[in-house]
Amino acid sequence: MKAPTRYLLTAISIIGVVSLNSCGQKSRTAQNERAQNAQDTYVAPGEKDEYYLFYSGGHSGQVFVAGIPSMRHITTIPVFAPYPATGYGFDEESKKMMGDYTWGDVHHPGLSQTASKYDGRWLFVNDNANNRIARIDLRDFKTHQILGPIPNSMGNHGSSFITENSEYILCATRFSVPLPKGRVADPKDYEKEFNGMVSGIKVDPKTGEMKVGWQILTPPFDWDLGSTGKGPSSGWAFWSSYNTEMAHDVLEVNSSQKDRDLCAIVNWRAAEQAVAQGKVQIMDGVPVIDPAKTPGVLYFVPIGKSPHGMDVDPSGKWIVAGGKLQPSTTVLNFEKVQAAINNKTFEGDFRSIPILKYESVVEGEVPVGLGPLHTQYDGKGFAYTSMFIDSNITKWKMPPWTDDEKKDLNKVVLDKVPTHFSTGHLVVAGSDTAHPYGKWLVAMNKLSAGRHINVGPAQPESSQLIDISGEKMKMVAEAYTEPEPHFAQILKVSEIQPIEVYPKEENKDPDAVWDKSATGVSRNGNQVVAKLTAIRSRFTPDRIDAQVGDELTVHVTNIEQTRDMIHGFGLIENNVNMVMDPGETKTFHIKLTKPGVFPYYCTNFCSALHQEMQGYLVVSNAGQPLPGAVYQNAAPGAAPTATPGQ
């Protein structure tokens, strides 16, 4: 072989080896990274997640519970919409709680707090659609109260923001309408006739029972999102707004004209005091404060531009507003806010409400990128902002900043991790408390744009798990969360001990029956009442007799005290499906309109003889009871009398 050829071949082989080698290394690194991520998020069969992720289900009306780090959906807590899987919305109690509505728009879940720390008692969620607030008890993961529609409140979006000791849930209206509700005015007279409202929902410290405490009348801006103060900002709350223009049509354009919108700074302690002093007018039964007449309750601060999130940091000193239509977050210094209020450093007023001078309260505008919406904190001096337009999470350093950093705030922007796609809310574990857990961040994305296996045009939403324990953020897992998460809360699993059965001695339902001898069907006029027990694998009685035109009430008690022994009660062709957890009694009420024999059966798989767990509702024609009809206490002449089923 000639020398040049030899050299050439040698060179080719060296290049080949080198490139092959580097290729191999690269894929090995990627491989290792995948393996590491898998290990960090894998929860092996039989093992448990470390955190609960409570995420709102948006217009599904529900709250969903997932585990972190697995991101697996674990359960659904029905709140504002029927959920046959747990019988929610079919029994009288949950139907009554839901009122006239069969849907809601769940946005911002808030865990109850004591001393600015999650106390593991309740989870509150707001309904943007029908102006309600619900309380979920974390003892049994069930909805126990729905308050509302709240009077004088339209579009309950700016909630549920919990004060430091769960004194109040604070809410602000997204929409303004002529108040009190029911009054009609022309939207053209928007500025004059329409108003928004901030509401203080009082929470009973023992029971969690909510009631409307007081309200603050506001100009018809569209309040967006907010948060409550702590530490130095204790007793205060903050909301962004996006329609200082007070547009009433083509809002997309007309409410985006000003460079800065007026955001609200509310002294809720002062509001409480004003109510105690009677400085209120009663509107639709609620004490309403007019902040123009009661100074010290409400202040405005201009913030660019159509800001979205308005998030207080764990120290309570900094408030960060997401610019949405400007490529920066605005950082307010609460100490400066207080100084400006005390020194009356105002740049004017709006309807007698002072506007704080922007320059006097702002620490800086951090150039985080396009479409900043919400900011969360790890408690170690870093902030994480969701970028809707850039589609990423941006990590940046909180003040205090060095002089060098102040000169160029690009220097405090530390890291970006792409998200898929267009992140709306994000949550850092415990960010809204004084002591965040840190470690995990969940980005809740609005678009998935074909990233998933194809399921047709109704595309699901994804949520992505990001490890924030290191200097660089690390995307480690993603899941397709039920539609549509708007914010979430993360709670350490070890901080709560939910019950697994309802203890028999706690069942105070007067219609509960625990023993076969107490079961049976009674009849008074056209009122037929059946009291049943459910236990593996039978209903007692398994026959209910009634007639067309009767009002039938059925109480079913699941007399099991063993965990996971859940029984359902589905009544065929009558739109009834109750599900009773162990120790629970549920009731439904229907008017019988058609004759026939309608089987009822256990809908929640319980045992090997689950299929056999059934009975019959016999509905005979009016006035024609079957001779064999069985009643406990038939009224004279109503039907043949007999003893309860054997």
Add this chain to the structure above:
Amino acid sequence: MKKKLTNLLRREFRFLARPLNLWSRLLLLAAAATIATALFYPLWKMHLVAPQYSDGLDLFISSYKIVGGGLHGQHLVEINNLNHYIGMAPIVQADFLEMRWMPFIFGLITLMILRSVVFGQMGNVVDLFVVYCYFGIFSIGSFWYRLYTYGHNLDPHAPMHITPFTPLLLGTKQIANFRESSYPQLGAYLLCFSVLLIVLAGWFSRKEEVAA
């Protein structure tokens, strides 16, 4: 030959007449205290584990009661509920006649021990040992028969038909999807210990001479 037998009987008589020394009497007192203590602890435990009951279901049997594990003895309710599928009668305390006479017998034995302490003769200890052993063996036999009865009187109309069986008294065995373990508990160990104390009481006075 006759002489040999006479000697043996005499030695036997002398042995039974031996007085109990201080150590023996103290051991007997300890045995009485042990029996009294045993009354307050479970004698036996049956532990049932199935895939669906990974923590297991427990039954605790003591001299005067039978209770399930779990909150408010829920495990017994659960066991009965499961047993109804195979037509086994519910396990109820009232069926265990033993639980009425066992505390009485324990009292009787304790009294016999105290009598031996006071009377202080080897013969008393032998009486005690024999009655106690008889009582112990009878109780275990009676308990076994109870289990046999539960396992063999199955309702022919029950949803599931299984071959009649006797739940295990001692050890571990698989019954359908359940792994049953049945073992003595502190109460039973205390009773065994009290037997040992009684034997020791006799042993320590085996060479005591009858006073002239």
